[in-house]
Each structure stands twice: as structure tokens, then as C-alpha cells.
Amino acid sequence: MRQVALTVNGMRHELELEPRELLVYVLRDRLKLTGTNVGCDTSSCGACTVLVDGESVKSCTVLGVQADGAEITTIEGLAANGSLHPVQQAFHDHHALQCGYCTPGMVMAAVSLIEHGEATSEAAIREGLEGNLCRCTGYHNIVAAVQDAAGAMGRAR
């Protein structure tokens, strides 16, 4: 067992982890943050995407112990003061989901893409979301939502 400190959505947690525990299960099972989904479990689908120190990662392919000391943001950490994050709001406005299973990962990947200044065009957004699969094939509205959110976040700055 190993002593690990994680800051998740601004809250510090001290945990004793087995080295083999994957970050996604630390978030879901230990911290009860079940908004992050496990999809393929093989780092293909992106459903488990969270931000580690501001960068999108697939939490099914990161050990909890590797994240020791890191700042982690999950889907639960996006809304502030009762208002949806601009990416969440845009997904709502554009109906950018059908079943919703890929949505938390899609939103987190989009937040990383926009904050890195890489959501500059429809083509760049499609390329930037290549690590996230939507099996309802709802990409059209997802891309429109991310484009809208990128604009909103640009104006907000």
C-alpha cells in the first residue's frame, strides 16, 4: 500500500492505495465520483477522460499512485456556483448527446482542447476529439457544441 494525496475538484484527499489501482476506480469507487464512466477499459473510447494537472488523460490507463500530488478535475468539478460550465451549457443547448455515456469524457476532452487553444476550427475539433468515441454517432452536434463553447470561452476571457 502507498500513501497518496490527490486534489480532486479542489478538495484534497489522502488515500492509501494499492499500486495496481487505476485512477478511474479510485475516483469512482473510493471517492464516489461516478460521473466518470468506464467504457472500453483499453484507452480507446475516452469515456473515462479527466483532467490531470489541466491535461486530458484516460483515467483507465493511469495508476492512482502515478497521480500522487496531482490536481484532478472530473465532470463533477466543472459547474461552479450552480452554473453549468460553458462546455456543459453548449452540450445542453445543442443536444450534443443521445444515450449520454460518452458525454462526461467528451466534455472533459473538449475542455482540455479549448483551454489549450486547439479548438480553432471544425476540422481541429474533429481531430482533437479523435480519442473519444460516441456509439450513437452524435458527432455532428458534439462538434457544433464544442465550437460554440470555444467561442463563448474566448469571449469570456
Next chain:
Amino acid sequence: MIPARFDYDVAESAAHAIELLGAGGGDTKLLAGGHSLIPALKLRIARPAKLVDIGRLSDLAYVRDGGTHVAIGALSRHAAVASNPLLAEHCPIVSYTAGQIGDPQVRHRGTLGGTLSHGDPASDLPAVMLALGAELVVQGKGGERVIPATELFTGVFETALAPDEMLVEARVPKLAASTGWAYVKANRRAQDWATVGVAALVHRDDGAVAGASIGLVNMGGTPLRARATEDALAGGSSAAEAAALVTDGTQPPSDQAGSSEYRAHLAQVITRRALEQALGN
């Protein structure tokens, strides 16, 4: 999927990592980004007794001007390599190819040293290193040694690294402005491993083709040089004529992404495309 149990230690320096590797007696593996190793642990293809985490060695995450070459620290993440201005200026095939690995999430974690040490013949950057004639700096308990890329890859998931050695730096040559380059891969989904990939460098002298070096991805147990194609180009053959020879000396695997025959055909098609692209830029 949960990996089997293993012990875990965090390395405080490259020397510390090497000491821990040596103490493990061959059953210890280095963990950098983990994007090849963790899936293998989950599938239990790999079952090391211990992992030494080198992911925090930020002093090995650098890109530096080395005079005639650019030096890239082994802990450089693919995303950092892809966006590096020094590489974009002097060896753009490396930064371009790093941006073609996996997807953004994978590139945020995966490292140059990890992909080269893993020895996967389907990885993108090993074939680029081979085409470039890159040099890999390896550290062991006795100090450093340099392995040419042509000698690094010895088999499927096997390299010339000793069990207690660690790859610390890749040195890629600065390309002349007259050198054309291309990296072309074919895969079924954007994020998949290359079914086949081709890294092409075409050297020109006074505008005429003076030589070429070509690295192939997933056309055998290791990344391979396409020597027959290189010789044909140097001898004045067209891109199409030279590309037709690309399967010479290869042993393309058969798997769910394609049969051996399909890969052989695909290699000729994308080699021609890569050469035309390299000749055009």
C-alpha cells in the same frame, strides 16, 4: 480490468532508477507514461514484480539544440515533442509524427523514451528514428553509451537495452533545407496503431535526388529500412518504381487489421504516396 499485484517505487533520478532496476534482477520494469505498459499489465501479458516510476523525472523532459543534432530527453511527452519549435525547424518529421500518435489524451501521457524502449514494431516513432539514423543515449550503472537506431530494435518488444539500462535521450540530426520528408500511415480508426506506416526522407543535391532513407512500421518484427527502395531512388528510379520494391526483405504480419498480403500491397501504395509527398516538399 485490473492488473496483477506488483510493487511500486518512485525514482528520484535516472541513477536511482537504474539502481532499482539492477536490484530487481530483470523482473522490474520502468514506468514512464504507461500507455503501452499499463494496457499490457491489465491484459496480464506483462507481469513484472515491480514497477519503477520514472514519470516524475522532469529533468529528462527537454528538447535542446545539440549543434548538428537536436537532443530530446526520454521523458518528453508526445504532445511536447509535437509542439516543439526547435524540432519543427530542424527535424519536422519527428514533431509531425509525434502528433500522429494515438490521440490527444495518449499524447499527454506517452513519452519518447517509452515508445522507443518498448520496441513495438507497430509504433510510429521507431521507424522515424531508423530513417533518420538517430542515436539513442542509454544510461547504465557503468555510465552512458550510445546505440545507433539501426541497432536498437532486435525483435518484437525487444531492444538492445540491458535489463538495468535506461534510455535517457534521443539525438536526431538536423535536416538540410533541401531534404524532403513525409510520414504516412494507414489505420482503420484515427487512434489505431498503424496497419502500415512509412517514414521517408529524400536528400537532394542541386535539386536532383541524391539518396533516400525510408523506415517501415509494422512490416516485420522490428521497424525496418526499405533498402531496395532507397537504392532505386538513389539510382534514378521514379517514386512509383521505387515504391514497388518496398516489400523486399519484409515479413508483414497477419492480424485483424490486415493479412500479410494486404499489408504488402498497402506498403507499396503508401510508400509511393510518402515519396511523392517528400519529393514535393
